[in-house]
Amino acid sequence: MKMNGAQMVCEALIAEGVKTVFGYPGGAIMNVYDEIYKQDGFEHILNRHEQAAVHAADGYARATGEVGVAMVTSGPGFTNAVTGLATAYMDSIPLVVISGQVPLSLIGTDGFQEIDAVGISRPCTKHNYLVRELSELPRVLKEAFHIARSGRPGPVLVDIPKDITAEFGDFVYPDSVNIESYKPTVKGNNRQIDKAVEAIIKAKKPLLYIGGGAVLSNASDLIRQLAEMTQIPAVETLMARGVMGDSNPLLIGMLGMHGNYASNMAMSETDLVIALGARFDDRVTGKLSEFARYADIIHVDIDAANIGKLVDVDYPIVGDLRNVVENMLTGLEGAVKPARYSDWREILNQYDTLHPLSFQDSDEVIKPQWVIERIGQLLGEQAIITSDVGQHQMWVAQYYPFDRPRQWINSGGLGTMGFGFPAAIGAKRGCPDKTVINITGDGSILMNVQELVTAAEYKIPVINVILNNHFLGMVRQWQSFFYDQRYSETDLSFQPNFKALAEACGGIGYDVTTKEEFDAALQDAIEQNRVTFINVAVNRFENVLPMVPAGGALYNMILADKKETK
């Protein structure tokens, strides 16, 4: 069939089953937007900033497991999208981002809104393309979706010069992909798996160390089975919250810089780490030489480069978690008596009793942790929670009772402030039946606050709970602990009237200073079915604890709250 390149883009998206595209038009991408206007195969959401469009596609992808799609124009449209690409790249989120480019004849001339998109995005995409001929466009789009979702997922950029979207040609969308140089290893090596199973059977204090890969590979059910069958306790990384389920007695908690005492002690004392889709990030390991120092390490990851990158691994297994864990289950069937690790679990329980995750609640001021616990009590499994970056993010990870994977959406790797609100918009579009709440801070929310307009226009009822401490809280906490309380540029006392801001943009705002007001505001926000800001005045100097100081060993945690005055 003859059509122009712009139409081919739309046809390809429809063929890929894309239902929602997030984007922002501009000169170089106008041909495609003209075809978007004419088609009805997918909806387009006009975010108010390209960064937000990519985060929204990202939130959509994290909530649904499908490839998220965003569209931007050349030059500044593309550079605005870079933070979104990098965010998705660091957390291995499947995205296809389509950017317009100046016409081929202008490339290299410093044309209006020209920038080397492929050059800039190379280190923050899984792969990228500059389309040079119309005839390769269908294949490139097909490959982009394939690369984004297969192997270790990630964002793919397709940069399309304007003359190519105008040109007419034959459109045949390929039904399969064959990239000879790209064949991800899905099936784990059986002999390696057998050896790992042997090690598990011999271990006395094994520990499941579960990472974001467990979410990406949809392996949660199998990992729960593995834990259940063997009765091996588990710790989760920030990105894996929800994989084991909050009520699971085998879950010790989150480990790492703000992990709970028992989890970090478990990692410090285990004799066998079973790493499942985790990548030994510095925020997890603390001081590497002290990390899991008594343990042999089994590392299962679909990305061979993750294995042995930071720690020496005794049982490396490259493959998809689902496949590998399934084979482990077969090997372990009947091989481990459930009582085998009961002493080990008892030690960990004692650690948890000694220093449980806790905060001092108050009747005078709302504690941020209380807000999160409260949302958990009221909504639990029914909500999808997104967050921005900082103290509130850590409190959510600590205190929200996540029951299932894809319930918790945050920027873990890149740590992008401004991620939460647009990601919530995307998540709500992908999962309209869920209540979507962005738990954010008074610093982060302003970094994509224009999305109020998007959410209001498209009637996407995202609830933003702003834990407002009038501080850039996490930086303030570090300044308190490590910079002698010099609060350099972290005092956010001057701030907008959040309630009025929400209302000016077509949303609803609530100012909350008591627990009763919070309950009432949340209840109302859920019923209103509109975008809302719940501005919660919380204790200014609350710290995220426990804390492992950067570069310290996991077992050296700051536990008790430090008294401090300004």
Add this chain to the structure above:
Amino acid sequence: MMAETRRVISVVVENESSVLSRVSGLFAGRGYNIDTLTVAPLPGTNRSRITIVTKGNERILEQITKQLHKLIPVYKVVEHEEMIEKEMVLVKFPIEESLADIQALCEAYNGGIVNVGVHMIIGMVADEPNRIRHFIEATSRYNPIEIVRGGVVAIER
């Protein structure tokens, strides 16, 4: 600290415009060292072969190989162990220097004089990298005007 070792790596890639920047950008972005890098198309294919001489500790060298493998247009990464390794060098000498001496020197390193003009003599040598280093040292007494090294190419034995 683990000891640094030198390694020669060949990377067979799809012959496309951005592939060299993907490879060199990977080294720059992750802080890997490049001593030399050469690239040329493989005859009769749409592929190119990039030869990189790098150094690092075992962990780094392993990461380099794995990260190169992750690049979509990379077909094959060969970490050379048993190899024939050659590098080429061109040296320009002033015409005042002894042609016979320079010729003898170049021949001692499997090379020769490739051009003699009005003002200069050009010698060429292709040999193993450390022999090239010795050759360059030896040329210093003939006041070389310009030295151009070609980078290492290698083939597995």
